[in-house]
Amino acid sequence: MTTATTSTSKLADKSSGDGLRFYAVWLMGIAALIVLPMIFSSGGSLTSFSLIGIAIVFALSYNILLGQTGLLSFGHAVHYGLGGFAACHMMNAVVSHGWPIPLPFIPLFGGLGGLVFAIIIGWVMTKRAGTVFAMISLGIGELVASSSLILRSVFGGESGITTDRTALPKMFGWSFGPQLQVYYLIAFWLVLSAIAMYALTRTPLGRISNAVRDNPERVQFIGYDPHVVRYLAFCFAGFFAGVAGGLAAINFEIANSAYLGAIQSGLVLFSTFIGGTAYFFGPILGAILVTYLQLGLTSVTSVWQLYFGIIFIGIVMFSPGGIAGLLMMHRPLVRAGTLWTVIPSYFVAIVPTVALACGVILTIETVSRYSGGEAINLFGIGFKPQSPVTWIVAAVLVVGGAFVARLTWRRIADAWDRAATVARDRGYLA
Amino acid sequence: MSAAAIEVRAVEKRFGNVGIIRDLNLSVAQGERHAIIGPNGAGKSTTFNLISGHIRPTSGEVKLNGDVISGLRPFEINRRGLSRSFQVTNVFARMSVWENVRCAVLWATGHRYAFWKNVDSLPEVRERTARILDDIHLTHRRDVPAGLLTYAEQRELEIGITIASGATVVMLDEPTAGMSNAETERAVALIRRLTEGKTLVIVEHDMSVVFGLADRISVLVYGHIIASGTPEEIRRDPKVKEAYLGEEAH
Ligand SMILES: Nc1ncnc2c1ncn2[C@@H]1O[C@H](COP(=O)(O)OP(=O)(O)OP(=O)(O)O)[C@@H](O)[C@H]1O
Ligand SMILES: [Mg+2]
Numbered sequence: 215m216t217t218a219t220t221s222t223s224k225l226a227d228k229s230s231g232d233g234l235r236f237y238a239v240w241l242m243g244i245a246a247l248i249v250l251p252m253i254f255s256s257g258g259s260l261t262s263f264s265l266i267g268i269a270i271v272f273a274l275s276y277n278i279l280l281g282q283t284g285l286l287s288f289g290h291a292v293h294y295g296l297g298g299f300a301a302c303h304m305m306n307a308v309v310s311h312g313w314p315i316p317l318p319f320i321p322l323f324g325g326l327g328g329l330v331f332a333i334i335i336g337w338v339m340t341k342r343a344g345t346v347f348a349m350i351s352l353g354i355g356e357l358v359a360s361s362s363l364i365l366r367s368v369f370g371g372e373s374g375i376t377t378d379r380t381a382l383p384k385m386f387g388w389s390f391g392p393q394l395q396v397y398y399l400i401a402f403w404l405v406l407s408a409i410a411m412y413a414l415t416r417t418p419l420g421r422i423s424n425a426v427r428d429n430p431e432r433v434q435f436i437g438y439d440p441h442v443v444r445y446l447a448f449c450f451a452g453f454f455a456g457v458a459g460g461l462a463a464i465n466f467e468i469a470n471s472a473y474l475g476a477i478q479s480g481l482v483l484f485s486t487f488i489g490g491t492a493y494f495f496g497p498i499l500g501a502i503l504v505t506y507l508q509l510g511l512t513s514v515t516s517v518w519q520l521y522f523g524i525i526f527i528g529i530v531m532f533s534p535g536g537i538a539g540l541l542m543m544h545r546p547l548v549r550a551g552t553l554w555t556v557i558p559s560y561f562v563a564i565v566p567t568v569a570l571a572c573g574v575i576l577t578i579e580t581v582s583r584y585s586g587g588e589a590i591n592l593f594g595i596g597f598k599p600q601s602p603v604t605w606i607v608a609a610v611l612v613v614g615g616a617f618v619a620r621l622t623w624r625r626i627a628d629a630w631d632r633a634a635t636v637a638r639d640r641g642y643l644a
Numbered sequence: 645m646s647a648a649a650i651e652v653r654a655v656e657k658r659f660g661n662v663g664i665i666r667d668l669n670l671s672v673a674q675g676e677r678h679a680i681i682g683p684n685g686a687g688k689s690t691t692f693n694l695i696s697g698h699i700r701p702t703s704g705e706v707k708l709n710g711d712v713i714s715g716l717r718p719f720e721i722n723r724r725g726l727s728r729s730f731q732v733t734n735v736f737a738r739m740s741v742w743e744n745v746r747c748a749v750l751w752a753t754g755h756r757y758a759f760w761k762n763v764d765s766l767p768e769v770r771e772r773t774a775r776i777l778d779d780i781h782l783t784h785r786r787d788v789p790a791g792l793l794t795y796a797e798q799r800e801l802e803i804g805i806t807i808a809s810g811a812t813v814v815m816l817d818e819p820t821a822g823m824s825n826a827e828t829e830r831a832v833a834l835i836r837r838l839t840e841g842k843t844l845v846i847v848e849h850d851m852s853v854v855f856g857l858a859d860r861i862s863v864l865v866y867g868h869i870i871a872s873g874t875p876e877e878i879r880r881d882p883k884v885k886e887a888y889l890g891e892e893a894h
Pocket of ligand 2: 688689690731
């Protein structure tokens with residue numbers, strides 16, 4: 215009995231200590247969102263930040279399925295897209311009926327759009343997990359995407375549904391015409407949604423979702439119906455995807471079939487997985503990285519999808535826990551104070567790894583531009599795709615880089631093993 | 645006299661053409677400690693699966709506290725107060741020991757699918773989880789993912805998850821299998837204490853455990869119960885001697 219009470223009080227200590235750090239992290243995030251546009255105030259960065267905010271909400275909603283409940287969906291953009299359409303229709307209705315609903319409330323209707331569809335379709339979809347769920351989600355995704363082109367009155371056909379966000383009633387005197395105001399609207403909903411989705415992970419439903427992810431069979435023997443758990447998780451994911459879609463509709467003042475298609479569904483899976491599904495902040499990192507890559511790569515290369523594919527394969531093969539998993543691997547080493555023994559091997563590995571990456575880039579660009587003949591500009595150095603010099607440089611970088619990089623990677627692994635052993639001996643799990 | 649805790653009446657189970665359970669009849673009284681013994685492949689785990697709703701009988705009927713439960717889903721049966729463990733450890737591998745036990749406490753404490761409560765600020769859930777961790781001697785391992793526990797620890801966690809809901813009928817499928825003598829002794833003491841005042845059905849191969857723990861014993865051979873009685877009756881039963889105990893006598 216005494217032990218029981220001590221362990222309970224220890225738990226209380228632990229959670230209050232964690233609590234302080236926890237609030238500090240969230241407050242820092244909010245502060246960053248507020249000051250970002252003051253530091254980077256160009257129109258281009260405001261647009262990027264807005265897109266990233268939307269992508270984060272979308273990726274976090276996806277992780278309710280993938281990371282928390284173990285459901286792999288290939289059709290999550292359906293809820294995003296329907297949220298976008300719901301928001302557009304709502305905005306147009308507000309304007310034409312003169313309802314007193316200002317723009318900041320619109321994402322809520324986007325969320326309802328995503329939620330209603332989840333409520334309708336979810337019960338059948340979540341009956342089974344695994345491959346069955348994945349296949350049905352793929353089918354529903356295709357179904358809705360193709361319907362959006364056929365059902366013109368709802369989806370507006372090819373051109374989609376347009377709207378004018380500035381025509382809604384003003385709030386605090388904001389018209390939401392300038393991108394800065396839209397950015398703050400998105401940031402506000404990002405914070406709200408992120409807090410809500412984080413809170414969800416700390417509820418009985420959130421924890422049982424994890425249990426369903428780990429072992430749906432056993433869940434049945436502790437009183438829970440895994441079908442109901444999956445269904446509820448699916449509805450929450452649908453709602454927040456709809457919020458993200460609503461934000462996108464506000465940002466672009468349009469909703470069209472591209473919102474709910476397979477590319478959008480693939481992108482959110484990609485962001486979430488790259489970021490890492492095992493930690494709440496993983497999808498946030500993934501969404502930031504992927505949105506930046508998308509914006510950055512599309513302007514410098516026409517084959518940006520190829521790079522996405524390579525990154526994805528690389529992450530799946532070498533770091534299945536994503537970026538978040540890679541970062542969190544270091545936590546026991548930091549605690550045990552052995553991280554410094556690993557860092558030098560990282561620096562040694564950077565040079566050949568970058569050389570290898572440059573070689574791969576040069577090869578891809580050479581192949582893709584060979585017939586067109588445009589010059590390649592690799593970090594300020596010009597290459598001609600038809601010149602044998604380029605081919606030789608690419609080959610040397612790939613082969614030599616890979617050879618040396620492998621050696622340095624092995625050194626990282628050795629250094630890592632030693633550091634982890636020490637960390638484990640000092641009582642930190644590694 | 646109240647209804648039997650578990651009443652199995654004329655249950656048959658076929659997998660394809662093979663009859664694994666044949667005309668199974670079993671009655672476990674309230675508060676009784678009942679052991680099921682029998683050779684490998686006799687159908688002991690299958691019997692557990694039939695009673696707990698994991699699989700449905702081909703024919704026949706199972707009653708829990710007088711109500712028919714055959715045909716119900718496992719979670720419906722669990723909510724009526726029957727909880728079981730698994731012969732092959734069946735825990736939530738990526739979740740911590742603490743989370744494993746807490747999940748098993750949530751339904752019984754009435755929190756169900758709640759998504760409006762903070763799971764960390766439910767005092768009765770926390771106290772009950774802490775008490776069970778203490779009972780199964782895993783308090784010092786509370787933050788370790790269940791998948792990283794040692795085998796014996798996982799077996800203890802398995803028992804912890806099973807009793808966490810506070811079910812009045814507890815079924816344990818070979819809880820001590822693969823444990824050393826010392827571990828077995830500790831596990832048996834644990835089982836004895838945790839099932840105080842409850843109905844216990846246990847499958848066990850270790851005869852000293854069975855005869856030390858059980859009020860009544862049923863002997864299952866080829867999917868059929870050939871004898872059921874007190875340890876003394878079972879020890880003397882010639883059919884049992886022939887079919888089962890004879891092999892182990894020396
Ligand atoms: N799902 C199934 N499909 C087909 N046959 C099965 C199935 N489940 C069990 N069996 C068969 O039923 C028989 C009884 O199995 P069961 O696991 O109940 O035995 P047991 O008495 O628990 O044995 P052990 O002591 O080895 O645990 C075995 O021959 C097994 O192969
Ligand atoms: Mg068995």
